Amino acid sequence: MSNPAGWDHPRASLYTDHYELTMLQASLHSGAAHRRSVFEAFARRLPDGRRYGIVAGTGRLLEGFADFRFGAEELDFLGRTGVVNQDTLDYLANYRFTGDIWGYPEGEAYFPNSPILIVESTFAEACMLETYLLSVLNHDSAIASAASRMITAAGNRPCIEMGSRRTHEESAVAAARAAVIAGFHSTSNLEAGIRYGIKTVGTAAHSFTLLHDTEREAFEAQIASLGVGTSLLVDTYDVEAAVRAAVELAGPKLGGVRLDSGDLVAQASWVRQLLDELGNEQTRIMVTSDLDEFAIAALQSAPVDSYGVGTSLVTGSGAPTASMVYKLVSRTDDAGNFVSVAKAAKNKTSMGGRKYALRKLNERGIATQEIVGIGHRPEDDGNDRPLLQQFVKNGELLPGWTGHEGVVRARQRHADTMAELPSVVNRLQRGEAAIPTVYEEN
Incomplete structure (x- = not known):
């Protein structure tokens, strides 16, 4: 992907944590690095007392992916400091994301466990995006969520x-x-x-x-x-x-x-x-x-x-992060078949499987549920709204999501989604999520 915004900024590839690259090295050694994988970014909960969140940062994230490369300076640093071995450096020298990225468009409301961003590629390509992806989404979504509440109050x-x-x-x-x-x-x-x-x-x-x-x-x-x-x-x-x-x-x-x-x-x-x-x-x-x-x-x-x-x-008006996480939810086995995977810790449970999302609307066009299908697309009864849009296909950025055009599009999406949500979102008092998230399994 070429830089769609047209300005100079630091290379995004080292806006990451050390362990992303050591995981890459170990998975290259085991041979699992090239397994097809599905990663998902989501928030387990909303900030305390908030009734909804607003997605923001996806356009900036996609702009940064254009420069997610490892040039001579980055490779020299990683080799000189012993972060990774030569085999890993050789892989990184030719790194290019070739997968697909889906997600909630910017300006869209989200709720606990909404599949806000889905990355489909090899483990090697997707795991390195974690820190950069979360730093952008967590910051920008926190600001947009606070801003939305201020706009409502105004x-x-x-x-x-x-x-x-x-x-x-x-x-x-x-x-x-x-x-x-x-x-x-x-x-x-x-x-x-x-x-x-x-x-x-x-x-x-x-x-x-x-x-x-x-x-x-x-x-x-x-x-x-x-x-x-x-x-x-x-x-x-x-x-x-x-x-x-x-x-x-x-x-x-x-x-x-x-x-x-x-x-x-x-x-x-x-x-x-x-x-x-x-x-x-x-x-x-x-x-x-x-x-x-x-x-x-x-x-x-x-x-x-x-x-x-x-x-x-x-500073997010008391909630400076959206607390999103990025988890592996599905990957292929040795036979090439996808299997669902998930962390099972009691206080940090995740739901495995590739997700599809639909906003359930009543006869007046007001949202009543966030339906998340696991491994299948939830059925639309005629006036419901699918939530996931594709941003990247086979490593190529699809048009309309970045730069000024992306901001205009996201601003309209926010206005439309707020008009669709129940009136409880207009209250600043503490409360539960405005609509529940419901899982549908095959």
Whole structure:
């Protein structure tokens, strides 16, 4: 696969754990490395109290697979440090994924034990993907799941992702992408903008006001440079004085004011009243300041037009990982026949066998169950929806899942899936999964 996104980034092959390659070496020695295998990524449970999760990261993952190769630098490191032997190095020098990858499309809701990603290939090809695959899916799905809850709490008011300064630089790009998939309006992160065609926004921080001798001079400079449609940060000193100065300088076409501290509910209410009294009925109010879904819900009654969300979003709002795992569920025996395999530990049980997934819908098109067929496709009664889509066929990336096109497609998938789920998903109170996962065996 060639790089579909068109930017330079580190080779993905060493974003992995040491033991993936020692397993490869040992399986090459035993001869089992080339057995056809089926691996599955899933989450045994949702974060405590959450009712659903949102899949994100698949597009980034597929983009990374394009560079999942072992070049001279990687091979030299692995040989020089004794990670693997020469036979394994020879295998890695010619490594190329040639299998198939299926999964839930980005933006789709998932539930406990949903088969979110299925990798079908040889054991050697598939086992090395584990760490990279899980690091992407766990991070991005955690962000998208939190973002989806925030969007639900916000109703029709737009949310802006602005958490880049609270996480790793690459995580910031991934978080912006995941947030937009889950319905965020835009991001402050320019790298996310250029990579994925995401709308970027931003005006000024408190430092810009503090740079100038007076707040009025700062506002004058911003308006002169960015136009009267800009948004002015009005809580550096005295909010009322700042709002009055902003209206005096920009007039009724002032785009917006931003509040970043204090009692946001009370402050937004009297700022709205003041703006209206001054003739600025169309000037919008944006609030920031460590918002999460609960703070956004508390602001529902306040005259707020948009929310800027940072730290809580990029850390998953209390659930920084989706806790997905990647397990071998089926492989061929010496005769070439597929057999189901599964870990049997009491507290970490897995269900063996290749999975197929269907979302059961009632006569009103509302989801009632997640049906997972083991070794067979569940029967569609006419209005149900198959969940698995193919992303890679015989090692070749299928079109439509990456880059800007992938983000647009995933954003629509999220909107559609949320409309399909029962209304319980709109509640922020702790509860069980919105719909049960039911296994069907042959």
